[in-house]
Amino acid sequence: MSKFKYQMLIQWSDEDNCFLVGFPDFPGQPFRTHGDTYESAVANGAEALESLIMAYEATGEALPKPTVLMVA
Template sequence: MPHYSMIIIWSEEDSCYLVHLPDFPFQQFHTHGDTYEEAAKHGQEVINSYLEIYREEGKSLPQPKNSLQLLQAA
């Protein structure tokens, strides 16, 4: 199974950690958490949900970006 990246940042404005999933670019932030660990857990849950939806709809899974691609997109 492919390994997908997640970017977790602290948001002063929202007072929580925001999770961006660059391999699923259809929205800026996908979930959040009050702690880094909670945000990471929620991020993995969202990835699992997306993968299930892709499979149910018969869509090809997105190709994970490599580190260089992630840095260039930032």
């Protein structure tokens, strides 16, 4: 299983005037990074996910099970 099969939620925030990026499968803060454009939010999200996985591995904490969409 790829370590990167996690949901990445990207949504616009009028309050912050940017796109916020979160990973619903990981507990904790709802948003972990952001971007001024959708494209930068995607790139920052990929970097944040990689760092998050590395942090889990460094502490020996088990990665959460990714949510998988089942389509018939």
